[in-house]
Amino acid sequence: MEVLRIATSGSVDDGKSTLIGRLLYDTHSIPQDKMEALHAASKRKGLDFTDLSLLTDGLVAEREQGITIDVAHIYFSTPTRKYIIADTPGHIEYTRNMVTGASNAQASLILIDARKGIVEQTYRHFFIASLLRIPYLVICVNKMDLVDYSQARFNQIVEEFQQLLANASYQATEVVFIPVSSLYGENVATTNGAITWYQGPTLLEYLEQISFDHADSKHPARFPIQSVIRPRTTEYHDFRGFAGKVASGHFSVGDEVISLPSGQKSKIKTIEQFEKQLQTAQARESVVITLEDEIDSSRGNMLVKPEDQPQQLKEIKAQICWMDQQPLTVGKTYLVQHGVNRVKAKVQQLHYVTDVTSHQPVEGKASLGLNDIGSITLKTASPILADTYASNPANGAFILIDEFNNTTVGVGFIE
């Protein structure tokens, strides 16, 4: 069974929580006792209907403020697919959470209030989807009931959004627009006939048919070594296997591989998954690889194919989303963690900060603060084995760690 990861974002009150609640309700994902708790909570709030949005509001502080402030993960499944929704708040001050939530998503679900149309936050949500190059974009025009299910209004919003797409620096695999009413369940999982002029799929129908083309598998083969397994038992006396998760591409028994950065060559002897022997390991599979020859590789090294090697970068130019209260300091040393590999790096230069609305540099802004996105150059103490994010996302991103308090302060996308 496939797992589809979705990121959702929308401005406050666009109806995101209601939409997600509706998806859960319509897929029978809400247990009876939770449903009863919802009825009761809705009553306490003086509502005359069951407020499905209460399902996804997590923490106490948030309940008090009535807004979502972190990434919440929501799970449901249909007979064919398991879904993971990373639900993030839409405010500007939560840009970092949006980037976090979207970082694993194959589909981005952007909500637009039919009455308001495209607002400032829509630009940001779209910018984040394009920064992360999310393959599938699903634009839900919500609250259609409040605009009399008007086709003209819907088309107008679609047209406006097309303009955004035209100016973007990336092309999604697919972009769809769906007119919905979360409150009444129209076009969420089913259609109740309120919108006659729309013949396309409901939201759930669309999600169900998204094809997993596994872009990662088509990208160059990358196997970052997590650890070396050497049992040293009588039975496995000479066993020496490299444990890791295939980042991208695939590896087969007999393939010639080269270990970086040392450059030593060998051939794949076995690919093992516990007691099973595999012929091929695909992207995202956790396996143990053994080689024909004894080569000296360890954690942080990478097995690749000789004909398709990553860059060995000491100078990294990257888009950065900054995630810390303390702004990025030019000249300061941070730790770069690229996959499982950590190196020291110094910030050489901040080139510009990007305006997420126009996708253009902001004139005269010289510091990268919390929730800002900008372009920098880093110089690392030793090379990292990376691809550009655009050519191979699975090997083209890194995080920045503050050396002193150890927290994650930013994420970078290699250019």
Add this chain to the structure above:
Amino acid sequence: MTNQINWEFPQALEDEGIYILRETAAQFEKPVLLFSGGKDSITLVRLAQKAFYPGKIPFPLLHVDTGHNFPETIQFRDWLVESLGLDLIVRSVQDSINQGKVQEETGKYASRNALQTVTLLDAIEEGKFDACIGGARRDEEKARAKERIFSVRDEFGQWNAKMQRPELFDILNGKINIGENVRVFPISNWTELDVWNYIRRENLQIPSIYFAHEREIIERDGLYWPYSSYLNTSADEVPFRQTVRFRTVGDMTCTAAVLSEADKLEDIIAEIMEAKISERGARIDDKRSEAAMEKRKQAGYF
């Protein structure tokens, strides 16, 4: 639309869990696996076995024994440790009580569930464990939906929801300051059904109380409580025999039974799919208040 049962386990979850365990072993000096004897920690042990095969699991198991466990759970624990050749550390709440660090609760809702936090934190300090691997899942409860995979705790084991580190892609930052430690949740993205499908696919043994069996129970607050000497009962709470099973494995004082005839995994899974009651609905301690879980987490509860 009716619920069709999907018996297939999403393989991506196993690959992710193994990756997380390997990162834990590589990034920390002294990890430990918190073992409760329940299906989630049994799943963790299986993942660990696979992650380091043909090597040994490179960290011990830690069981906080409240003294109120189902005997079936303890039996199972010892069997598992023996058959896989694992290292097991047991620390008991009774010792913490004897040392005067915690006080036994009184009254009819008395349980040792809250007390085990102290025993756990002491054991972490004593063992100098910098990473504690746990089987919490984000689908269990609202507060858990926001938990990270590597979740940093301060010296007092406290979780600060607002200070969480962002976690991007599959990059895990396990760097910590002195005194801090990390809770690691490799099956964060699994649902209850995923766990059951995994147990079925892997053909794993689980404690017998998960399956329908006859036992003495009492009815209280609309829930079925297992009758035992640990439970404080009033005169009108008369035990009777009933065929039940348990959806989670906790203490005998705070785990409610469900009426069920399900004595095979397939029947259990079918029952879950009917989803009459959520899993945590069967944890009596959570019923106390909606924000109960979050409060306990701030206080260092697992």
